[in-house]
Amino acid sequence: xLHLMKYRGRITLREKxxxxxxxxxxxxxxxxxxxxxxxxxxxPDTMETALVMEDQGAEAMALKSVLTMLExxxxxxxxxxxxxxxEAEKKLEKEKISGIFIAGEKPELLVAENGLEQSVLQVIMxxxxxxxxxxxxxxxxxxxxxxxxxVSMMKNASAVYVEEGALGGEKPDPFIQYFFAVIAMTxxxxxxxxxDIATQLQGxxxxxxxxxxxxxxxxxxxxxxxxGIAFAVDFVVSVLLMCYMRFxxxxxxxxxxxxxxxxxxxxxxxxxxxxxxxxxxxxxxxxVKTGILTLTxxxxxxLSGLMISDIKGVLEQSCPIINRINPASLITDALYSITMFxxxxxxxxxxxxxxALALAFFGTAFYKMRRVRYDSI
Amino acid sequence: xxxxxxxxxxxxxxxxLDHLNLEIQKGEIFGLLGPNGCGKTTAIxxxxxxxxxxxxxxxxxGQEMRPDNYALKAKIGIVPQEVAVFQELTVVExxxxxxxxxxxxxxxxxxxxxxxxxxxxxESHRKMRPKQLSGGLLRRLNIACGVxxxxxxxxxxEPTVAVDPQSxxxxxENICRLNEEGATIIYTSHYMEEVEQICTRIAILDHGxxxxxxxxxxxxxxIKTGETITIEGVGLEEQQLGRLRELPHxxxxxxxxxxxxxxxxxxxxxxxxxxxxxxxxxxxxxxxYSELPTLNDVFLEITGKELRD
Numbered sequence: 050x051l052h053l054m055k056y057r058g059r060i061t062l063r064e065k066x067x068x069x070x071x072x073x074x075x076x077x078x079x080x081x082x083x084x085x086x087x088x089x090x091x092x093p094d095t096m097e098t099a100l101v102m103e104d105q106g107a108e109a110m111a112l113k114s115v116l117t118m119l120e121x122x123x124x125x126x127x128x129x130x131x132x133x134x135x136e137a138e139k140k141l142e143k144e145k146i147s148g149i150f151i152a153g154e155k156p157e158l159l160v161a162e163n164g165l166e167q168s169v170l171q172v173i174m175x176x177x178x179x180x181x182x183x184x185x186x187x188x189x190x191x192x193x194x195x196x197x198x199x200v201s202m203m204k205n206a207s208a209v210y211v212e213e214g215a216l217g218g219e220k221p222d223p224f225i226q227y228f229f230a231v232i233a234m235t236x237x238x239x240x241x242x243x244x245d246i247a248t249q250l251q252g253x254x255x256x257x258x259x260x261x262x263x264x265x266x267x268x269x270x271x272x273x274x275x276x277g278i279a280f281a282v283d284f285v286v287s288v289l290l291m292c293y294m295r296f297x298x299x300x301x302x303x304x305x306x307x308x309x310x311x312x313x314x315x316x317x318x319x320x321x322x323x324x325x326x327x328x329x330x331x332x333x334x335x336x337v338k339t340g341i342l343t344l345t346x347x348x349x350x351x352l353s354g355l356m357i358s359d360i361k362g363v364l365e366q367s368c369p370i371i372n373r374i375n376p377a378s379l380i381t382d383a384l385y386s387i388t389m390f391x392x393x394x395x396x397x398x399x400x401x402x403x404x405a406l407a408l409a410f411f412g413t414a415f416y417k418m419r420r421v422r423y424d425s426i
Numbered sequence: 427x428x429x430x431x432x433x434x435x436x437x438x439x440x441x442x443l444d445h446l447n448l449e450i451q452k453g454e455i456f457g458l459l460g461p462n463g464c465g466k467t468t469a470i471x472x473x474x475x476x477x478x479x480x481x482x483x484x485x486x487x488g489q490e491m492r493p494d495n496y497a498l499k500a501k502i503g504i505v506p507q508e509v510a511v512f513q514e515l516t517v518v519e520x521x522x523x524x525x526x527x528x529x530x531x532x533x534x535x536x537x538x539x540x541x542x543x544x545x546x547x548x549e550s551h552r553k554m555r556p557k558q559l560s561g562g563l564l565r566r567l568n569i570a571c572g573v574x575x576x577x578x579x580x581x582x583x584e585p586t587v588a589v590d591p592q593s594x595x596x597x598x599e600n601i602c603r604l605n606e607e608g609a610t611i612i613y614t615s616h617y618m619e620e621v622e623q624i625c626t627r628i629a630i631l632d633h634g635x636x637x638x639x640x641x642x643x644x645x646x647x648x649i650k651t652g653e654t655i656t657i658e659g660v661g662l663e664e665q666q667l668g669r670l671r672e673l674p675h676x677x678x679x680x681x682x683x684x685x686x687x688x689x690x691x692x693x694x695x696x697x698x699x700x701x702x703x704x705x706x707x708x709x710x711x712x713x714x715y716s717e718l719p720t721l722n723d724v725f726l727e728i729t730g731k732e733l734r735d
Contacts (some may be wrong), residue, residue, distance in 0.1 A: 052526040056515065063514035252476045256510035260571070262493075263474045265500035266528035422478035422493060425437060426471055 053266070053274035060245075061282050067241050072286045075235040076293060079228065082278060083298045086172075088222035095125045096147040096166045099137035108181060109152035115177055126169070150174070172224065179226075182362035225389075226381065228300055230355035232382035234314030235290050237349060239283030240342045244322020244335075246275040247414060253331055253423040272415060276321060283317040293295040303388035308396065312387075316380040322410035323376070329414040346377075353377035379403050427452040427610055428473070428579070435634070439598040442468045443479070445700035450612060450627075455605050457625030458614040459721060466632035470583050474504060474610075486579070490599055500528055503577035503609075507530065509568045509586040511556050512703035518543065518552040519568050523592040542574035546600065562593025570708060573604060580604055581612045586620060599625050618721040630725055637728050642721065649727040650677055651719045652692025655700050659712025660686050666707055674700050686711075 050232075062068060100116055102109060116129045119343040129150070137149040139162050151157040158174040249253050250272060252262035261271060269377040291309060294300040303309055323345065327338050346353075352375050354361050361378060364371050372378045383399035386392045428450040443465050452632040471477040471693045473484055475493045484491045489498050497683045522539045529535045540583055543549055546566035556564055565585060573580055582601065586594045602624055605611050615621050621628055622642050629639040638645055652675075656719045662681055668686060671679050678689040690696040697716045704711060726732060 052523075052530075056512075056519065056523045056526075059519065060514045154705065256508040257512060258507050259471075259476060259507060260504060260510040260524065261527065262476060263504050264501060265496040265522070266527045267494075268498065272711055400710060423476060424478055 050054065050270065050274050053271060057246075057275050057278040058282070061278060064245070067245070071235075071238045071241055071283065075231060075238070075286070075290050078234075079231050079290065079294060082227055083300070086227065088379055096127045096170065097145065098127050098129050098170065098329065099140060099146050099149045100129045100131045100155075101134045101137050101149060101151050102131060103134070103151060103153040105190040106154060108154070111181065111365070112150060112152045112156045112177060115173075119173070127173075135168065136302060177209050179362050182365060186365060187265065195338065204310050208362040219328055224300055226385075228294055228302060229381040229384045230350050230353050230377065232287065232290060232294075232313070232384065233316060233353050233377035234346060234350040234355060235287050236283065236313060236380055237323065237346045237376055239279060239317050239320030240324030240346060241339070242279035242283060242344060243276070243321040243326075244328035245324075245340055246272075246279055246321075247325045247328025248335065250275065250328070250338065251331060253426045268419065272418075273346070276325065276411075279324075280317055280321045281282050283320055284313060287313040287317055300389075303384065304389045308387045309384070311400065312380060312383045315400055316376070318407040319376045319380075319403050319410075322414070323409040326410040326414040331415045331417075353381045374406070376403065376406065382392070427487060428554070428612070429485045430469070431471065431483045431717065433469065433472060433479055433484065435465075435477065435479040443482075446482070446631075446634065446636055448629055448636060448639070450610065452610050453605070453608070454627055454734070455601065455611040455613060455625045457628040458612065458619035458631060459616070459618060459621045459628055459725075460606060460631035461616055464631040466616075466631055467583055468634070470504075470581055470612070470614060474581070500575075501578045503568050503572045503575060503580045505572035505580070505582040505585050507587060509564050511564075511567055511571055513556050516553050517548050517559070517567055517570075520556070520567060521574050525574040528577075531700050538574050538576060539567075541571040542617070544574070545591055545603075546570045547596070554703070560593075562589050562596075565589050565593060565597060569600065572608075576609075579612070580609045581614075583614050584616070585613075586615070586617065594620075618725075622721055628721070630721070630728070632725070632729050638713060638724060645721065645724045646719045649719060649724050650691050651689050651723045651727060653690045653696045653724065654717045654719065655686075655688040655690065655697055656717070657688075657700075657711050657713070657716040659684055659702070660704070660709060662686060662709065666709060670700065670703055670709065673703055676700070678713040692733040 092163050098116070100113060104115065116127065116289075120125050120129050130146075133153070134149075137146070138159075141149055141159065144161065147160065147166040149159040150170075151159065156174070156177065158170055160170060214220065250268060253261040262268065284328045288310060291302060291313065295304075296300050324342060327341050330338065333341075351357075352360060352364065352371060355377075360383070361372060364378075372382065379402055381401045382402075383396050386396040386399065428448070430446055430448040433443050433446040434441070447464070448456075448458075448469075456471065459464055467644060472479045472482075473486075473491065475484075475491050475495070486498055487501070489495060508574060514524065515523060518539065521542050522535065522561060525535050525538050525542070525623055528536060548563065548566055548570065551563060556567065559567060569582070569585060572582070574632055580601075585601075586597055589597065599621060601611060601613065613621065613625060625642070627639070627641055628645060629636050630645070631637070638648060640648075649692065661684060667679055667681055670676060670686075675690045676688055677691060678687075680687040688696075688700050692699075696734040697714075701714070722732060
């Protein structure tokens with residue numbers, strides 16, 4: 050078995066396309082995102098903004114409190130001046146302010162142009178909405194905790210964005226959700242390794258597969274060795290990425306390493322399983338399979354908030370089942386549930402779902418591949 | 427040693443193997459000859475328990491060939507038509523990898539790998555990746571991966587396709603050496619010259635059926651053609667062709683584009699008689715060839731078409 054594993058490791062690490070997309074890309078993306086967001090969250094310039102109070106409801110008042118606390122924080126990320134909508138729009142037009150927070154029934158942000166400052170304001174708004182969604186979730190799932198969560202959030206409102214501890218006692222970064230999504234994407238990119246394994250385990254797909262199938266080594270043994278190595282490589286890369294984020298970039302992705310490693314473990318298992326499953330389809334070509342995996346990985350990550358931070362919240366309200374079965378969402382959710390908003394039940398649910406999905410994918414894939422003789426080659 | 431009985435394989439309406447019967451003895455170089463699509467590779471894949479077949483029995487050394495008969499599989503080496511190696515591994519790593527699928531002992535494996543590299547003369551290319559090798563060297567690597575574990579039975583499926591003549595000769599030499607060392611060889615090809623050159627017994631396949639089987643001499647004795655005389659640069663009329671057809675032992679005369687082809691049964695002085703007839707009629711001619719029957723003639727006479735059609 051060591052022989053098979055040694056060579057599977059070499060084959061995996063020497064395949065340049067796989068190495069780039071599965072490993073290097075994640076580090077490049079993380080670094081670029083850090084350069085784009087990291088500086089902003091650590092040494093922000095103060096931005097002048099306007100607040101227009103159009104409603105006196107809970108959400109509008111919560112927004113006002115959050116903005117006030119942001120203004121009062123040491124970093125002084127923003128200054129907020131309350132005014133009428135007309136006055137605010139005039140100031141925005143003359144570029145005297147960077148944006149207008151409308152505290153209406155549904156809070157909004159108005160900006161005049163696209164730029165770094167506007168992006169930061171956008172993130173503040175998204176973070177606010179995300180936390181309001183969270184409160185709504187708490188209200189739905191554990192109504193008895195909603196009041197405590199509201200108090201805690203209001204008390205720590207500015208900390209959520211800038212400085213002090215959030216609900217989990219961590220020191221969160223406003224952009225951390227993007228980095229969680231990158232971790233999820235890296236775990237799931239193990240699918241490419243899984244697809245290669247499946248291709249080379251079938252006698253009717255490629256010549257190498259056929260040669261291996263007529264050898265005196267059992268398919269199960271090859272399957273276990275290949276999957277073991279693909280998983281190990283993906284897992285090591287995912288953990289290294291977490292270490293890079295935490296210790297090199299000093300991002301607040303959490304300190305609960307045993308559970309973070311467990312998330313990476315099941316996430317990578319899931320990634321490889323998806324790849325093996327897609328790779329076990331014999332009626333479609335390799336190019337199509339790669340396309341399916343790329344789309345699946347990116348779409349899954351997109352739905353978990355890789356590009357739009359609030360999308361998970363939107364899905365939670367409109368179609369929660371997607372968040373319950375989307376592998377990337379499950380991974381980011383598990384990371385959230387041990388860092389931002391500690392919730393053991395939610396963490397366990399995410400992990401169990403991931404394991405169950407991975408086993409289902411592995412099981413059906415091996416069932417398909419186990420066929421002893423082929424109808425055609 | 428290997429027995430294939432009444433093997434039938436269908437792909438939908440297409441009958442790829444039609445009650446194929448073959449018996450291969452220990453120590454033979456058994457050739458499966460036939461045009462592309464005649465069922466050679468299908469037969470091999472059924473033999474290797476890769477393909478499901480509709481009817482028939484396959485036994486090797488008296489045992490049924492099943493996908494999980496690993497003991498039997500350990501005795502077989504396969505050199506597939508398509509080069510089947512890992513592009514990410516070097517020559518020596520590829521050979522070692524495939525050897526490791528059969529041989530667990532590390533020292534023995536190391537010895538086998540070195541012997542295989544020497545056997546295919548890839549010593550100076552051992553650290554190269556497959557994409558750095560020429561077509562001929564790649565084919566040699568493909569062979570090394572299939573024979574490295576010293577199997578008793580070696581199946582080579584068109585191993586010389588797209589190979590330059592020099593490498594082809596080298597490959598054929600190597601196959602003969604493997605046979606001399608005790609391996610039973612099954613060699614499939616659509617190149618009749620190769621099969622004729624190295625095989626001790628030959629089965630000719632067409633449309634999934636074995637149309638003839640035997641040594642090359644036995645196969646040639648099955649047909650009428652004993653000699654084919656070709657004369658170029660000759661101008662003939664129908665009357666003159668008629669006189670040629672009346673010559674003893676001549677059973678077919680074809681003429682076209684100033685080229686005359688006369689097929690004769692086995693007899694002495696066929697060439698002298700044909701040339702004498704032309705001389706008597708005062709007919710001039712250019713180049714003259716006389717060929718003994720080939721497997722192509724066998725195929726032509728049995729099926730009515732050229733082997734390369």
